[in-house]
Amino acid sequence: MAGQSGEYLLRASWMAEADRITIASGVPGYELMLRAGRGVAAAARRMAAPGARILVICGAGNNGGDGYVAARLLQAEGRDVDVMAPLGPATTADAGQAAADWAHAHGAAVAVDVDLASYGLVIDALFGAGLNRPLEGVALDLAQRINAAALPVLAVDVPSGLSADSGQVLGAAMGASVSATATVTFAARKPGHLLLPGRALCGAVTCIDIGIAPGTIASVGRGMFYNSPDLWLTRFPAPSLEAHKYRRGHVLCGSGGPLSTGAIRLAARSALRVGAGLATIAAGPDACRVHAAHLTAVMIREAEGAGDFARLLDDVRFNAVILGPAGGVGPELAARVEEAILRGRALVIDADAISSFAGAPERMAALIVAGGGAPVVMTPHDGEFARLFGKVAGVMDAGAKYERALAAARLAGAIVVLKGADTVIAAPDGRVAINDNAPPWLGTAGSGDVLSGLVGGLLAQGMPGFEAAAAAVWIHGAAARTFGPGLISEDLPEQVPAVLRRLLQQEPLA
Numbered sequence: 362m363a364g365q366s367g368e369y370l371l372r373a374s375w376m377a378e379a380d381r382i383t384i385a386s387g388v389p390g391y392e393l394m395l396r397a398g399r400g401v402a403a404a405a406r407r408m409a410a411p412g413a414r415i416l417v418i419c420g421a422g423n424n425g426g427d428g429y430v431a432a433r434l435l436q437a438e439g440r441d442v443d444v445m446a447p448l449g450p451a452t453t454a455d456a457g458q459a460a461a462d463w464a465h466a467h468g469a470a471v472a473v474d475v476d477l478a479s480y481g482l483v484i485d486a487l488f489g490a491g492l493n494r495p496l497e498g499v500a501l502d503l504a505q506r507i508n509a510a511a512l513p514v515l516a517v518d519v520p521s522g523l524s525a526d527s528g529q530v531l532g533a534a535m536g537a538s539v540s541a542t543a544t545v546t547f548a549a550r551k552p553g554h555l556l557l558p559g560r561a562l563c564g565a566v567t568c569i570d571i572g573i574a575p576g577t578i579a580s581v582g583r584g585m586f587y588n589s590p591d592l593w594l595t596r597f598p599a600p601s602l603e604a605h606k607y608r609r610g611h612v613l614c615g616s617g618g619p620l621s622t623g624a625i626r627l628a629a630r631s632a633l634r635v636g637a638g639l640a641t642i643a644a645g646p647d648a649c650r651v652h653a654a655h656l657t658a659v660m661i662r663e664a665e666g667a668g669d670f671a672r673l674l675d676d677v678r679f680n681a682v683i684l685g686p687a688g689g690v691g692p693e694l695a696a697r698v699e700e701a702i703l704r705g706r707a708l709v710i711d712a713d714a715i716s717s718f719a720g721a722p723e724r725m726a727a728l729i730v731a732g733g734g735a736p737v738v739m740t741p742h743d744g745e746f747a748r749l750f751g752k753v754a755g756v757m758d759a760g761a762k763y764e765r766a767l768a769a770a771r772l773a774g775a776i777v778v779l780k781g782a783d784t785v786i787a788a789p790d791g792r793v794a795i796n797d798n799a800p801p802w803l804g805t806a807g808s809g810d811v812l813s814g815l816v817g818g819l820l821a822q823g824m825p826g827f828e829a830a831a832a833a834v835w836i837h838g839a840a841a842r843t844f845g846p847g848l849i850s851e852d853l854p855e856q857v858p859a860v861l862r863r864l865l866q867q868e869p870l871a
């Protein structure tokens with residue numbers, strides 16, 4: 362993606378392309394393997410106490426080749442190292458060279474049924490990026506024995522059995538992948554290191570430089586990024602002296618009925634906390650009275666039906682709209698979404714507003730085309746996503762989580778934030794960001810309402826849709842981390858100022 366900064370994530374085939382380009386530029390493949398093996402050995406040194414025996418389990422491909430290099434280097438510095446080669450001799454030239462260099466100095470491999478408990482560290486170099494089917498036979502048996510032995514495990518590139526692309530265990534059963542304590546990968550992280558369950562199976566991931574040029578990584582990358590401030594900070598609306606409250610945007614938030622008002626208040630407050638100049642809640646007369654008893658900085662306007670809501674939108678100062686949090690599923694809410702899109706407002710479609718289009722994503726897509734280009738961000742969790750896109754071929758069955766989000770974004774013409782502990786943000790132009798900073802305690806009632814408010818608040822300040830969505834997801838996670846366990850959703854907007862202070866004043870980020 363031209364002009365996009367950020368940390369690229371590479372699928373296995375893109376990584377192979379980067380290897381080919383680097384080798385074609387004159388760096389021998391074996392030199393790359395030596396550098397990879399050196400990185401593995403360095404990590405092993407940190408993980409294995411002096412004197413601990415180390416077992417390196419080498420497959421037949423280049424992943425095994427990295428293992429042979431690491432084994433030789435560790436042995437050369439006096440470590441007690443065994444190699445196991447359960448899949449037989451190496452099948453690639455570079456791995457063959459690595460195996461020969463190891464064997465030249467150290468001789469035979471140990472038997473497959475060796476007692477794993479006698480080792481202090483296992484290095485898993487069975488399969489890496491070349492894994493293309495579920496583990497079976499001796500490889501499956503070994504993965505299960507390694508996991509049962511509960512030893513420290515260092516995975517080379519990815520734990521064997523895990524797809525570097527999807528973060529899924531091939532064959533689905535969790536026991537069909539090695540579960541690692543730590544993973545060393547090369548040149549760039551892969552999506553499988555961040556997506557679940559992969560992130561949990563990898564342990565701590567270190568990415569080491571093996572001499573693949575950043576320009577090469579960018580040239581093979583297809584716009585998939587790790588979600589961090591590097592991705593969007595240059596587009597973040599930093600407060601400035603001349604930006605009075607109207608220039609910082611005015612968010613209009615659609616309320617549910619009198620018994621369902623809390624969600625949209627959370628959203629409106631979050632929009633203000635992230636820097637929107639003004640926020641107004643539009644509600645029916647009964648709900649207005651409830652809101653009036655709670656609100657101070659957020660304003661209230663009476664709007665009974667979709668018609669009243671549309672009339673509010675005659676005021677062009679409402680430049681961003683949030684619809685959905687406890688908004689009440691049905692045609693009335695769908696009509697509000699329609700009005701907001703057709704009047705060209707930046708829009709967040711969350712919760713009930715997503716469900717109001719259940720099974721009809723084409724209708725939403727047609728509206729967005731007619732709407733003329735203002736950013737539309739939808740923020741479904743898995744259930745809402747399935748409700749909206751479940752009947753469309755090529756979305757639910759698109760593959761990895763980012764492929765589902767991307768297919769949905771392209772179909773709808775909207776930014777899709779597919780939520781979870783591994784939230785994915787996808788844009789119709791093909792960009793994807795994968796987020797990993799959400800702590801477990803962020804899964805609490807109302808947390809999604811806060812996220813929709815953060816997105817809406819950033820859109821109101823003119824941030825582009827993809828960057829606004831990615832920033833909101835990251836700030837949401839950082840706010841939850843700042844607060845810590847025991848968090849309830851009301852705490853989240855109150856943590857946003859501390860996160861912004863670190864972001865904008867360049868203090869260390871959580």
Ligand SMILES: NC(=O)C1=CN([C@@H]2O[C@H](COP(=O)(O)OP(=O)(O)OC[C@H]3O[C@@H](n4cnc5c(N)ncnc54)[C@H](OP(=O)(O)O)[C@@H]3O)[C@@H](O)[C@H]2O)[C@@H](O)CC1
Pocket residue numbers: 377380390393394395397420421422423424425426427453487488489490491492493494495496497500517518519547571
């Ligand atoms: N490229 C480079 O320059 C660099 C690469 N590096 C390293 O190379 C690694 C990738 O190496 P790789 O491509 O040789 O694949 P690898 O993961 O070793 O698998 C080997 C073969 O196993 C097979 N197979 C697959 N699944 C199977 C299963 N379930 N059960 C049984 N067999 C199965 C399949 O072959 P098939 O049987 O399909 O013919 C596959 O080709 C990468 O992760 C990194 O560690 C670094 O050195 C840096 C430089």
Ligand SMILES: [K+]
Pocket residue numbers: 424485486487488489516517518519520521
């Ligand atoms: K591996």
